[in-house]
Amino acid sequence: EVRSFQWKVEYIYWAPDCVETVVIGINGQYPGPTIRATAGDTIRVELENGMSTEGLAIHWHGIRQIGTPFYDGVPFASQCPINPGETFTYEFVVDRPGTYFYHGHYGLQRSAGLYGSLIVDPVPSDAVPFTYDGELSIVLNDWWHRSIYSQETGLSQLGSAFRFVGEPQSLLIEGRGRYNCSLIPAAPSSPPLSGDVMSCNSSRPQCAMHALAVRPGLTYRLRIASVASLSSLNFLLEGHNMTLVEADGHYVTPVEISNLDIYSGETYSVLVTANQDPSRSYWAAVNVRGRRPATPTGLAILSYGDGSSSSAPPSTPSPQSPAWDDFAYSVAQARRVVSRPGFQIPLPERANVRLMLLSTQNRIDGKIKWAINNVSYVPRATPVIAAFQFNLTTAYDLAASPPRDFSRGYKIRNAPPNPSAIQGSGVYTFRHNDVVDVVLQNSNTLVPNNSEIHPWHLHGHDFWVLGYGSGIYRPHRHASTLNFVNPPMRNTVAVFPYGWTYLRFRADNPGVWAFHCHIESHFHMGMGVMFAEGVDRLPRIPAQALGCGYTKALFTAP
Numbered sequence: 430e431v432r433s434f435q436w437k438v439e440y441i442y443w444a445p446d447c448v449e450t451v452v453i454g455i456n457g458q459y460p461g462p463t464i465r466a467t468a469g470d471t472i473r474v475e476l477e478n479g480m481s482t483e484g485l486a487i488h489w490h491g492i493r494q495i496g497t498p499f500y501d502g503v504p505f506a507s508q509c510p511i512n513p514g515e516t517f518t519y520e521f522v523v524d525r526p527g528t529y530f531y532h533g534h535y536g537l538q539r540s541a542g543l544y545g546s547l548i549v550d551p552v553p554s555d556a557v558p559f560t561y562d563g564e565l566s567i568v569l570n571d572w573w574h575r576s577i578y579s580q581e582t583g584l585s586q587l588g589s590a591f592r593f594v595g596e597p598q599s600l601l602i603e604g605r606g607r608y609n610c611s612l613i614p615a616a617p618s619s620p621p622l623s624g625d626v627m628s629c630n631s632s633r634p635q636c637a638m639h640a641l642a643v644r645p646g647l648t649y650r651l652r653i654a655s656v657a658s659l660s661s662l663n664f665l666l667e668g669h670n671m672t673l674v675e676a677d678g679h680y681v682t683p684v685e686i687s688n689l690d691i692y693s694g695e696t697y698s699v700l701v702t703a704n705q706d707p708s709r710s711y712w713a714a715v716n717v718r719g720r721r722p723a724t725p726t727g728l729a730i731l732s733y734g735d736g737s738s739s740s741a742p743p744s745t746p747s748p749q750s751p752a753w754d755d756f757a758y759s760v761a762q763a764r765r766v767v768s769r770p771g772f773q774i775p776l777p778e779r780a781n782v783r784l785m786l787l788s789t790q791n792r793i794d795g796k797i798k799w800a801i802n803n804v805s806y807v808p809r810a811t812p813v814i815a816a817f818q819f820n821l822t823t824a825y826d827l828a829a830s831p832p833r834d835f836s837r838g839y840k841i842r843n844a845p846p847n848p849s850a851i852q853g854s855g856v857y858t859f860r861h862n863d864v865v866d867v868v869l870q871n872s873n874t875l876v877p878n879n880s881e882i883h884p885w886h887l888h889g890h891d892f893w894v895l896g897y898g899s900g901i902y903r904p905h906r907h908a909s910t911l912n913f914v915n916p917p918m919r920n921t922v923a924v925f926p927y928g929w930t931y932l933r934f935r936a937d938n939p940g941v942w943a944f945h946c947h948i949e950s951h952f953h954m955g956m957g958v959m960f961a962e963g964v965d966r967l968p969r970i971p972a973q974a975l976g977c978g979y980t981k982a983l984f985t986a987p
């Protein structure tokens with residue numbers, strides 16, 4: 430079945446946490462509309478860029494775009510950005526059931542609210558290894574009052590003028606949070622200039638708490654996605670345990686948990702049974718982990734029944750998550766997520782390519798950047814995929830590969846000495862069906878004794894997560910600790926402070942695929958790489974994806 434949508438992307442005034450600001454909405458709404466489809470369906474989105482001051486592209490996160498790499502939605506990788514006033518039609522197959530989402534991938538547009546859910550149901554004949562009575566779905570996010578333009582300006586300043594985006598003002602559940610309006614000075618004019626002078630009003634319907642309505646005794650599949658821009662999050666339901674059953678569109682061996690660590694770019698399904706006192710409601714809560722929190726708990730209401738007193742907010746205090754810096758807890762929970770017997774995709778026995786990718790925070794030309802093996806990624810004006818298809822060697826040096834390893838002597842516990850980091854736009858190339866191992870190696874930032882969590886997301890693929898460890902990955906010491914028995918498949922995986930994460934994928938999807946830290950500011954500061962694979966088999970790029978950079982030369986004036 431083809432499911433068609435017509436979307437117009439525009440700036441709108443919205444008050445996600447009761448503070449009115451400018452949000453990027455779809456068809457006048459934030460978050461964007463939910464796409465619901467059945468495995469095998471074709472999704473067709475006619476996307477009009479109604480923002481008159483910037484380009485646009487939308488990424489369908491977790492959808493592999495098999496055969497349609499030019500609809501992956503990464504500007505300057507898979508397509509030219511959609512100009513103001515232009516309409517671009519995405520058309521792709523959602524081949525596998527699961528919990529996904531979509532989001533803007535141009536600049537910091539995801540942080541401005543350009544995202545929504547994408548849920549794919551299995552075909553009726555497909556086995557689902559658990560049962561439930563009903564379904565609920567939430568997207569988690571962190572939220573700033575400073576515009577993304579101000580945030581971007583801060584990230585680009587020289588030397589000590591650098592201003593990081595900082596900790597978020599609010600955490601949102603399904604696009605809703607509640608900022609404490611008494612912290613905002615009264616607007617100087619009356620009525621306030623909407624969205625320019627901060628106006629906070631806790632009775633705005635847009636910031637009414639989201640409610641998860643359940644009926645006593647029933648079991649629900651709760652789908653949870655994180656599109657957070659910065660924060661590692663921890664989700665919990667007051668008084669209720671959860672059974673983890675799906676991660677990034679793959680069934681996992683059920684795990685009982687009392688709270689869920691979720692990193693930006695990840696999705697999960699948990700089963701929850703409404704088995705508590707039905708005469709009251711409970712908190713659904715989200716807290717920051719991994720960075721010293723400066724943001725209040727984000728809240729929604731788990732309400733028993735509908736319309737009765739049980740939908741009023743609980744009078745209990747908001748629930749707490751494990752300590753923000755209990756990284757051992759996070760690693761232990763990550764290790765418990767393994768594939769489900771009967772639903773495993775066989776792991777290729779060995780890889781023929783291995784990349785050792787060291788992430789460092791660096792100063793380059795006076796600016797703070799993130800670099801991978803000393804190269805900080807900067808997009809160029811020509812889509813990488815078009816450079817391969819049309820051999821645009823003026824746009825990129827297609828033969829040169831960025832470094833595939835880093836110096837064995839690198840001290841990951843020291844602030845980077847940073848002598849030779851550069852900016853670059855090089856592309857790692859693989860042959861069709863190469864089996865690629867990637868070791869993501871974390872290190873100290875420019876701040877002494879500091880290393881951060883980075884959730885890495887791979888486009889066009891799922892990968893097997895073979896293991897996590899601390900310190901520098903050393904094959905002779907760590908290869909034997911990898912999980913070759915039941916590694917989970919994912920599209921996003923965390924790299925923990927001072928640690929390494931080991932993953933494997935098969936380069937069986939001809940295209941150009943971004944692989945990057947899903948923290949919005951970090952990718953913008955260069956924390957990503959480009960993978961090109963099977964470029965001799967690329968499907969023909971449609972004209973609507975071209976027209977910028979050196980692809981202009983492909984068209985002749987009418």
Ligand SMILES: O=C1O[C@H]([C@@H](O)CO)C(O)=C1O
Pocket residue numbers: 593790797874875876881950951954
């Ligand atoms: O990219 C980042 O920059 C800051 C800090 O490292 C430099 O001010 C921070 O916390 C990040 O995650």
